[in-house]
Amino acid sequence: MTDQTLLILGASGDLTARLLLPGLGKLLELGGAKDIALVGSGMDDWDDERWRARVRESFGRDEEIDARYLRADVTDGDDLTRLLDACHGEIVIFFALPPSVTAKACAALRDVGLPPGTRLVLEKPFGVDEKTAHALNALLVQLVPEARIHRVDHFLGKSTVLNILGLRFANRIFEPVLTNQHVESVDIVFDEDLGLESRAGYYDGAGALVDMIQSHLLQILAMIAMDAPPSLDAHEFRDSKAQVLRATHVWGDDPRTASRRARYTAGTIGERSLPSYADEPGVDAARGTETLAEVVLAVDTWRWAGVPFRLRSGKAVGNRRKEAVVTFKPAPWVPTGLTGPDRPDRLRILFSPDRLELDLDINGPGDPFVLDPVTLGSDFGPGALPPYGEVLRGVLEDDPTLSVRGDTAEMCWHIVQPVIDAWRAGEVPLQEYPAGSAGPSDSLLPG
Numbered sequence: 535m536t537d538q539t540l541l542i543l544g545a546s547g548d549l550t551a552r553l554l555l556p557g558l559g560k561l562l563e564l565g566g567a568k569d570i571a572l573v574g575s576g577m578d579d580w581d582d583e584r585w586r587a588r589v590r591e592s593f594g595r596d597e598e599i600d601a602r603y604l605r606a607d608v609t610d611g612d613d614l615t616r617l618l619d620a621c622h623g624e625i626v627i628f629f630a631l632p633p634s635v636t637a638k639a640c641a642a643l644r645d646v647g648l649p650p651g652t653r654l655v656l657e658k659p660f661g662v663d664e665k666t667a668h669a670l671n672a673l674l675v676q677l678v679p680e681a682r683i684h685r686v687d688h689f690l691g692k693s694t695v696l697n698i699l700g701l702r703f704a705n706r707i708f709e710p711v712l713t714n715q716h717v718e719s720v721d722i723v724f725d726e727d728l729g730l731e732s733r734a735g736y737y738d739g740a741g742a743l744v745d746m747i748q749s750h751l752l753q754i755l756a757m758i759a760m761d762a763p764p765s766l767d768a769h770e771f772r773d774s775k776a777q778v779l780r781a782t783h784v785w786g787d788d789p790r791t792a793s794r795r796a797r798y799t800a801g802t803i804g805e806r807s808l809p810s811y812a813d814e815p816g817v818d819a820a821r822g823t824e825t826l827a828e829v830v831l832a833v834d835t836w837r838w839a840g841v842p843f844r845l846r847s848g849k850a851v852g853n854r855r856k857e858a859v860v861t862f863k864p865a866p867w868v869p870t871g872l873t874g875p876d877r878p879d880r881l882r883i884l885f886s887p888d889r890l891e892l893d894l895d896i897n898g899p900g901d902p903f904v905l906d907p908v909t910l911g912s913d914f915g916p917g918a919l920p921p922y923g924e925v926l927r928g929v930l931e932d933d934p935t936l937s938v939r940g941d942t943a944e945m946c947w948h949i950v951q952p953v954i955d956a957w958r959a960g961e962v963p964l965q966e967y968p969a970g971s972a973g974p975s976d977s978l979l980p981g
């Protein structure tokens with residue numbers, strides 16, 4: 535008998551094939567999970583063999599897999615009962631479904647009832663605003679206790695993001711200077727050179743603010759800004775993150791000056807020609823969805839008061855840039871006689887490739903009284919597990935440390951809600967930038 539069954543709702547979808555199954559495959563390969571049965575379901579009329587082929591393809595290897603597929607409408611109680619009956623041992627239900635279907639499936643599961651010990655795994659976006667996130671949380675805790683609800687943010691499974699903990703809290707030299715006395719600003723940027731990539735169905739309803747800033751980039755902000763938790767157990771770690779996010783709000787509480795939104799027009803990136811976002815198949819141009827968003831946030835704590843945290847994410851940007859950059863204030867005094875560039879010291883945490891860099895000015899070669907800019911850098915390579923594997927390990931071991939807690943999910947909406955409201959009210963114009971360019975010219979981040 536198998537110990538656990540992973541019940542994947544949305545087995546035929548993109549997330550399951552591209553991220554969930556490859557992450558699981560790697561986790562199993564490295565021995566990081568117990569023997570597990572896979573029950574997949576979707577509206578498609580697949581059979582067991584087609585599902586097993588999908589699993590084998592995503593795992594990237596040919597092995598015997600305890601996998602079954604059941605066609606089901608997950609908003610229907612009888613279908614859900616059939617699915618639960620097909621599971622053995624502990625049940626982990628992964629909702630790889632469109633968000634509106636997830637909410638309906640949860641409502642139906644409340645009526646069906648769940649076996650004790652069942653865990654629920656939910657994808658982003660968690661709700662579509664603060665109110666719907668609150669309602670979804672209220673529904674979920676009627677199904678299982680909070681500790682068994684895993685809200686996935688796979689950025690928390692990225693090795694570089696997790697390395698922020700080691701960098702900050704296992705070394706003496708950075709933590710004392712990560713304060714408003716020494717830090718000028720923090721930029722968290724996730725610019726990609728890819729355009730829509732046929733994902734209009736999801737993306738056109740979300741946009742860059744919700745797709746990236748409300749979820750992933752706020753989690754990174756929390757990792758950079760939180761105080762050291764006494765331990766990395768789920769309770770302490772998630773408390774520290776929640777505490778700092780509670781203190782976070784739009785800079786000056788004015789989204790008109792502290793946010794930007796823009797969408798790409800036709801352009802070229804390398805050899806690739808991209809059509810205007812508005813002309814991509816499936817896009818409703820009148821909706822005015824942004825493909826690039828910037829928000830400046832304040833963190834009202836003793837440590838960070840007065841330091842702007844500038845978050846930005848864009849699609850179809852010429853220069854891929856995926857990093858968090860801490861820019862330090864100038865040295866209070868440089869002895870007369872030492873000359874050279876006055877480039878600020880910077881700590882760069884690069885997310886792709888995984889790398890750490892420290893920009894400094896030192897007495898380089900040549901005239902010893904002339905400063906030269908240097909960069910100390912180290913690649914630390916990706917983790918053994920892909921981010922989804924890391925997150926799934928926590929889910930399967932029933933350790934919610936890397937899952938987003940319910941209050942935090944709501945808080946992240948609360949932080950960006952004034953921006954959403956201002957954009958809806960037309961208080962911040964939707965700008966345009968050619969695909970392949972650096973984005974709108976009046977960016978809130980320095981070039």
Ligand code: NDP
Nearest residue numbers: 544545546547548549576577578607608630631657658659
């Ligand atoms: P897809 O549209 O590719 O897949 C959705 C899946 O849900 C399909 O398997 C579909 O089955 C199934 N489904 C829809 N309605 C029902 C129903 N009533 N009963 C049973 N099954 C149903 O979506 P994605 O995989 O892209 O996204 C899934 C979730 O993951 C979303 O919440 C998304 O925001 C999130 N996500 C996705 C990422 C990605 O890269 N794809 C990245 C991060 C998060 P069928 O095809 O048979 O109709």
